[in-house]
Amino acid sequence: MAKALRLADRGGAAARLIGACTSGAALALALAPFHFIWLVPLCLGLIGRQALSLEGWKQGAFYGWLLGTSYFVVAMVWIYEPFQIDAERYAWMAPFAVVGLAAGLALFWAAAFAAATKWGRGAARILVLIATLSLAEFGRAYLLTGLPWAAFAQFWIDTPVAQMLPLIGPQGVAVLTLIAFLPLGLLSLRPVLAVLPLAATVLCVALVPSPPAVDMTDKTIRLVQPNAPQDEKWHPDLRWSFVQRQVEYTSAPGDVDLIVWPETAVPLMLHYAEDVLTQISAAAGQTPLFLGIQRREAGQYFNSAILLEEGGAPSQIYDKAHLVPFGEYVPAGNLMARFGIHGFASQAGAGYAAGPGPQVIDLPIGKALPLICYEAVFPQDVNAAPERADVLIQITNDAWFGTYSGPFQHFVQARMRALEQGLPMVRVANTGISAMIDPYGRIVDSLPLGVAGYIDVPLPAPLAPTLYARTGDIWVFLFCILLCVGGMAFSQSIARRS
Numbered sequence: 001m002a003k004a005l006r007l008a009d010r011g012g013a014a015a016r017l018i019g020a021c022t023s024g025a026a027l028a029l030a031l032a033p034f035h036f037i038w039l040v041p042l043c044l045g046l047i048g049r050q051a052l053s054l055e056g057w058k059q060g061a062f063y064g065w066l067l068g069t070s071y072f073v074v075a076m077v078w079i080y081e082p083f084q085i086d087a088e089r090y091a092w093m094a095p096f097a098v099v100g101l102a103a104g105l106a107l108f109w110a111a112a113f114a115a116a117t118k119w120g121r122g123a124a125r126i127l128v129l130i131a132t133l134s135l136a137e138f139g140r141a142y143l144l145t146g147l148p149w150a151a152f153a154q155f156w157i158d159t160p161v162a163q164m165l166p167l168i169g170p171q172g173v174a175v176l177t178l179i180a181f182l183p184l185g186l187l188s189l190r191p192v193l194a195v196l197p198l199a200a201t202v203l204c205v206a207l208v209p210s211p212p213a214v215d216m217t218d219k220t221i222r223l224v225q226p227n228a229p230q231d232e233k234w235h236p237d238l239r240w241s242f243v244q245r246q247v248e249y250t251s252a253p254g255d256v257d258l259i260v261w262p263e264t265a266v267p268l269m270l271h272y273a274e275d276v277l278t279q280i281s282a283a284a285g286q287t288p289l290f291l292g293i294q295r296r297e298a299g300q301y302f303n304s305a306i307l308l309e310e311g312g313a314p315s316q317i318y319d320k321a322h323l324v325p326f327g328e329y330v331p332a333g334n335l336m337a338r339f340g341i342h343g344f345a346s347q348a349g350a351g352y353a354a355g356p357g358p359q360v361i362d363l364p365i366g367k368a369l370p371l372i373c374y375e376a377v378f379p380q381d382v383n384a385a386p387e388r389a390d391v392l393i394q395i396t397n398d399a400w401f402g403t404y405s406g407p408f409q410h411f412v413q414a415r416m417r418a419l420e421q422g423l424p425m426v427r428v429a430n431t432g433i434s435a436m437i438d439p440y441g442r443i444v445d446s447l448p449l450g451v452a453g454y455i456d457v458p459l460p461a462p463l464a465p466t467l468y469a470r471t472g473d474i475w476v477f478l479f480c481i482l483l484c485v486g487g488m489a490f491s492q493s494i495a496r497r498s
Contacts, residue, residue, distance in 0.1 A: 019050050020063050024070030030155040031075055032408035040155055041181045041198075048126055048185020051116065060117025061110040068106025073098060075150035078409075081402030082327070085230050105140060105147065112136035121491035123186055123193060128491060130178045131484035137174055138477060142380070145325055149377060149409065152177045157412045162441060163208045165419040166466035170379055172476040176201055211440035219365045219459040221426055222259040222287075224249045225434045227452035230399035233430070239267040243276070249454035251283040256456055257364050259284055261291035262430040263303070263373050263397040270295035270304065270314070278312035286310050288364050292372065292395045295319075300353035303328060305370050305395055307363060316362065319355025320372040322381055327374075327400075328352045358385040365459055366390030369423075373397060376414045382421060383472045390462050392417060392425040398449075399431045407433060407449050415441040422463035439463045 027043040029036045047067065054060045079101055080094035112132040120128035141148035153170035155177070156162050164173050180201035186194040226249075228242040243266060250259050266273055266280075270293050280289065289308045294301060295317070303323075307316035323329050329351035358381055360367050369389040373396040375381055382392070394414055398407040411433045418425040419441035428434045435446035436457040445457045 020066040021070040024067040025074045028074035044181035045184030048182040054117045057114040057118035061114035064113025065110035068109030072102035078406030108136040108140045119488045121494040124490040127487035134175045134480045169468040214438045215461040216458045219257045222256045223434045224454045225447045247283045259289040260428045263292035263395045265291045266293045281312035318370040321355040322375045368393045394427045397430040422466040424460040
């Protein structure tokens with residue numbers, strides 16, 4: 001009998017571990033480019049059910065870590081792409097980078113499940129888990145420079161749920177997702193309690209009106225996409241062909257108010273590029289041009305964006321502030337450089353220096369908040385702008401992300417920033433996806449991934465500041481704290497009754 005019980009315990013433990021791995025991997029398929037939304041209730045319901053059977057915080061931590069690792073491996077498998085640019089030197093590192101990053105991010109989930117298992121009892125454990133996993137996602141978004149990639153709100157971009165973003169932001173939508181679906185784990189035990197949160201969430205979403213048609217301004221913008229593969233972008237024999245391609249698109253007929261090129265569109269440092277910028281400006285005629293370029297100042301390198309006026313002189317400069325760890329800089333970079341360790345996009349030693357932070361600049365189309373590549377991933381950075389802009393403008397080089405899932409997930413996050421702020425976004429990417437996004441997150445017009453070309457698109461008008469633009473994440477964070485305290489108190493009352 002005892003042997004049979006031990007075998008049953010082992011079988012249950014094995015089932016939980018297999019469930020953690022399969023649930024995590026399957027849940028990631030709800031992200032772009034697949035958007036298998038039907039997997040969200042299925043996976044989160046199963047996770048909720050398995051969470052009830054966990055015993056002890058160590059078992060909870062291990063389950064959460066396995067769940068998170070499998071989720072992030074599938075969600076962020078595109079991380080291997082930068083290592084293929086110089087495959088002879090770096091390809092061997094790719095599997096370690098993908099698994100290592102996933103395992104590191106999964107530590108947040110491990111902490112959430114450990115806390116929920118330790119302090120949650122009975123059905124109240126689901127309530128505690130909703131709170132602790134939500135707080136873990138806050139930690140992932142803010143701590144250690146933050147990395148909110150593959151957050152739960154990104155599941156919902158093309159659904160009515162996305163219209164909650166201007167009200168409660170991405171962290172709020174993530175909490176709402178957990179409230180709706182984790183209690184489904186109680187379906188066989190307490191069916192009413194399992195379904196009630198889902199019904200309430202559906203009602204909340206249904207009360208949000210569908211977005212109306214948006215007004216257009218009298219401004220037109222030309223989006224220029226050269227489609228330069230990363231392994232060719234800086235090649236001495238090829239790089240100027242991509243610049244020439246952009247010049248040709250720039251000089252094409254059409255009456256536009258601004259022309260936008262992508263990140264690092266000119267393969268020279270700014271202080272060496274005077275003649276090239278003069279030629280680019282001549283192709284633009286009297287139309288100002290916004291483009292990405294690298295620059296050096298006082299011995300430091302910056303990933304920058306500049307506004308070229310007629311004649312080729314830069315009249316506005318923005319330096320990227322939120323840099324990619326190990327991509328654009330390496331911690332203790334000057335020391336690491338002695339051992340041959342550099343960021344993929346860094347120029348020397350520690351790599352790029354960070355700019356002063358979010359900055360609103362004056363463009364011919366109005367006040368604009370520039371975002372260079374990775375900066376569009378962080379809603380808190382957009383909220384930190386010193387004043388409200390009329391438009392968001394993201395320039396990016398998504399060639400680093402390959403062609404599988406990375407560019408599509410990056411594009412989803414850009415659309416979310418527009419929705420959250422109630423602002424249009426001009427997005428220009430080296431290899432795509434370039435698009436004009438309206439303040440409801442809808443695509444006005446776009447150039448797909450892997451296509452060279454340009455489009456002239458009218459600029460949508462901005463909306464009034466959204467609730468999320470005014471309040472940020474603070475109220476959602478406080479709600480999670482209260483939910484956690486309430487869940488633990490409820491657990492204590494269950495423990496006393498038993």
